[in-house]
Amino acid sequence: MPELPEVETTRRGIAPLIEGKTITNVVVRQPRLRWPVIPTLNKYLTNQKIISVTRRAKYLIIELEEGYLLIHLGMSGSIKVIPKQKAQKHDHIDLVLSDNKVMRYHDPRRFGAFIWVDTALSNHPLLKDLGPEPLAKGFNQRYLFKSVMGRKRSIKQHLMDQNIVVGVGNIYANEALFLSGIDPQRIAQNISADESQILVKQIKQLLRKAIAVGGTTLRDFSNAQGKPGYFSQRLQVYGRADESCHFCGTQIKRIVQGQRATFFCPQCQQ
DNA sequence: ACAGTAACCTGTTTGC
DNA sequence: TGCAAACAGGTTACTG
Numbered sequence: 563m564p565e566l567p568e569v570e571t572t573r574r575g576i577a578p579l580i581e582g583k584t585i586t587n588v589v590v591r592q593p594r595l596r597w598p599v600i601p602t603l604n605k606y607l608t609n610q611k612i613i614s615v616t617r618r619a620k621y622l623i624i625e626l627e628e629g630y631l632l633i634h635l636g637m638s639g640s641i642k643v644i645p646k647q648k649a650q651k652h653d654h655i656d657l658v659l660s661d662n663k664v665m666r667y668h669d670p671r672r673f674g675a676f677i678w679v680d681t682a683l684s685n686h687p688l689l690k691d692l693g694p695e696p697l698a699k700g701f702n703q704r705y706l707f708k709s710v711m712g713r714k715r716s717i718k719q720h721l722m723d724q725n726i727v728v729g730v731g732n733i734y735a736n737e738a739l740f741l742s743g744i745d746p747q748r749i750a751q752n753i754s755a756d757e758s759q760i761l762v763k764q765i766k767q768l769l770r771k772a773i774a775v776g777g778t779t780l781r782d783f784s785n786a787q788g789k790p791g792y793f794s795q796r797l798q799v800y801g802r803a804d805e806s807c808h809f810c811g812t813q814i815k816r817i818v819q820g821q822r823a824t825f826f827c828p829q830c831q832q
Numbered sequence: 833a834c835a836g837t838a839a840c841c842t843g844t845t846t847g848c
Numbered sequence: 849t850g851c852a853a854a855c856a857g858g859t860t861a862c863t864g
Contacts, residue, residue: 564857596840620858637857671841673858715835731857820836
C-alpha cells in the first residue's frame with residue numbers, strides 16, 4: 563500500500579521526531595526482509611547522529627554523520643516513533659534513540675528493506691536508474707510523451723514503471739487514468755501529446771491531494787503517530803469493481819494487467 | 833532493449 | 849463452521 567504519498571506522510575511524521583537524535587542501540591528481531599538485514603547494522607549505527615530524513619521515490623533516506631540508511635516499506639511496512647515498549651508481532655527493527663524513544667519498523671509481509679549504505683547514494687543500484695519524481699519539474703508533458711514513444715506495453719504498466727516515473731503504484735495509476743479519461747489498456751505509444759499533458763497534470767494533482775490528507779489507508783497503513791490516511795474516501799475507481807462510476811453511473815470494470823488489478827470506467831475512459 | 837511472468841511472505845477476505 | 853483458495857500494496861530476477 564505505501565505508494566509515494568504514504569511514504570511522504572511517513573517521512574513528514576518521523577523527521578521532526580528523530581532528526582538531531584543519536585542512535586544508542588539497534589535491535590533487529592527479524593533480519594529476513596526483501597534482502598537480509600546485515601548483522602553489523604548495530605555496530606554501524608550506534609552512536610551516530612541522525613542528520614536528516616529525506617525521500618527518493620518510495621525510499622526513505624536517513625542521513626547519518628557517516629553513511630545512510632535506505633528504507634523501503636514494501637507492501638505492508640510502517641514506521642512509528644514511540645516511547646520504549648514491548649514489541650508486537652512483526653515489529654522487526656528498533657532504532658533506540660538518545661531521548662529514550664524508539665523508531666520502530668513494522669512489516670508483516672516483509673517485502674520491505676532496511677539497507678546500510680556507506681558509499682555515494684546516487685550510485686546505489688536501487689536508486690541509480692529511477693525516473694524523475696512526479697512532483698518535480700522534470701516530470702512534464704514533453705518527458706512523458708517522449709517516454710511512451712515506441713513502447714508497446716499498456717499505459718498503466720508504463721506509469722507504474724519506476725524507471726519512467728517514481729512513486730506511482732497500483733492505486734494511483736488506476737486513479738490517475740480515470741481522472742485523465744484514458745483506458746488503462748491503451749498501448750503506451752498510442753498516447754497523444756495532449757493526453758500526455760493531461761496525464762502529467764492529473765498525476766501531480768492526485769499525488770498532491772493524497773499527500774495533503776495523509777495518504778491512502780487500505781488495511782493497516784498508519785503514519786508516525788499511528789493515525790490512518792484519509793484518501794481512501796476519495797478513490798474513484800480503485801477497489802470499486804461492479805459499483806457505479808461516480809461520474810456517469812456505468813459499472814466499474816475490474817481486469818488484470820501484469821498480475822495487478824486494474825479498475826476503470828469503460829464509459830469515461832477511452 | 834523490451835515485455836511478460838514468477839517469486840519473495842503473511843494476513844484477511846471470499847467461496848464452497 | 850471450517851478449510852482452502854484467492855487476493856493484497858512493490859520490486860527484482862528470470863525468461864523468451
